[in-house]
Amino acid sequence: MEKTLTITKSLADGNRMRVIAALMEKEELCVCQIVEMLRLATATVSRHMSILQNARxxxxxxxxxxxxxxxxxxxxxxxxxxxxxxxxxxxxIQADRVLLESILECIPADLCRRQKKRKGCAC
Amino acid sequence: MEKTLTITKSLADGNRMRVIAALMEKEELCVCQIVEMLRLATATVSRHMSILQNARxxxxxxxxxxxxxxxxxxxxxxxxxxxxxxxxxxxxIQADRVLLESILECIPADLCRRQKKRKGCAC
DNA sequence: ATCTCATTTCGTTATTTAGCTAAATATACA
DNA sequence: TGTATATTTAGCTAAATAACGAAATGAGAT
Incomplete structure (x- = not known):
């Protein structure tokens, strides 16, 4: 039961649910893209992803x-x-879907720069 | 997404997961039977069931x-x-399954009496 | 109406969790 | 080697949650 519980617990957070939903549509996302979508600190996203990874x-x-x-x-x-x-x-989820389209138009390096400086995208 | 999250949150607790698993096998259980299985206070079980009911x-x-x-x-x-x-x-869950068999041999009234006095079952 | 009993609700406490910043780690580049 | 950068980890705080006992509520019996 521990394994099942680990999964339900990992999905008991709105942001982590949004990540899963996004990954159900896009094959792969990098941390900074997820940061951009969730509008959370990089450290927070990293921690969320760690929980999802631990839940397999x-x-x-x-x-x-x-x-x-x-x-x-x-x-x-x-x-x-x-x-x-x-x-x-x-x-x-639909709002995320739309936002993700514009996020995916930026290459990760530009996204990271933007997140660091909170300025306009280089795209 | 709120509805989905309400469900995952309600299942993010081991005891509530155990209740769902039990109800997947037994058609119906009364509070005192659940109390007996989970070994929790009646008030706690009531609250758990309220959460599960709220999650539909x-x-x-x-x-x-x-x-x-x-x-x-x-x-x-x-x-x-x-x-x-x-x-x-x-x-x-298997342990619960076994325990539940003996619990179901008691009628709820006897169970409640037992829980109140913490004495032997009248069965 | 009063008393008994099963359950629910309320209030409290201890524990867990989500968010953040800072530090640590890993990778790339000059 | 030193510097820059992306990510992870550690530590802290505030919020959320699970457990309990007490009080409230609803149903049954007298």
Whole structure:
């Protein structure tokens, strides 16, 4: 039961749920993209992703200084279906979807610079 | 997304997960039976059931002074399947299953009396 | 109406969790 | 090597949550 509980606990937070929903649509996101979407501190996002990774819901890969997260393989299929069904029609997830489109137009390096200085995107 | 989050939050507690698992096997349980299984105070169980009811995962009926809970109708089918799959093989749930068999041999009135006095079951 | 009993609600306490900043770590570059 | 940068970890604070006992509520019996 611990494993199940670890999963439900990791999904008992709105921001982590939003990340999962985003990763159900986009194959992979890097920390700074998630930071941009959630509008949280990098440290906070890192911690959230750690919880999701520990729950075996996401996995990560490093590309130099960049860390990318994607849904874990394997991801419980029935859980994914339930999430998809119950989140469909959610205005918050839809808002994230739109925001993510513009975020993905920036390359991560530019995003990070922007986050550091809180200035306009270089895109 | 609020509805989904309400559900994941309600399932982010071990005791509430145990109740759901029990109700997936037994059609209906009354408060005192749940109290006996979880080994918690009546007030605590009542509060847990209130959370599950608010999340639309369980529903209740009254029979005089007795309140019985069962899985809500409708209960998200894909969620149920995931829970069943991920909880199968859980030693804690299996232990509850065994304990519940003996609990169900007592009628609720006797259970309540026992809980009040912490003495032997009248069965 | 009064008393008994099962359950719920309320208030309190201890524990857990989400958010942040600062420090630490890992990677890249000059 | 030193500097810059992305991310993670550690520590702190405020908020949320689980457990309990007491009080309130509802149902049954006399």
């Amino acid at each position: 819901l996401v996995q990560s890969r490093k590309d130099g200084k960049w860390v990318y997260y994607r849904l874990a393989e394997p991801f419980p299929e029935t859980l994914r279906i339930w999430l998809f069904e119950s989140l469909s029609g959610s205005p918050e | 995962l369980v529903q209740s009926r009254k029979d005089g002074k007795w309140v019985y809970y069962r899985l809500a109708e409708p209960f998200p089918e894909t969620l149920r399947i995931w829970l069943f799959e991920s909880l199968s093989g859980s030693p804690e």
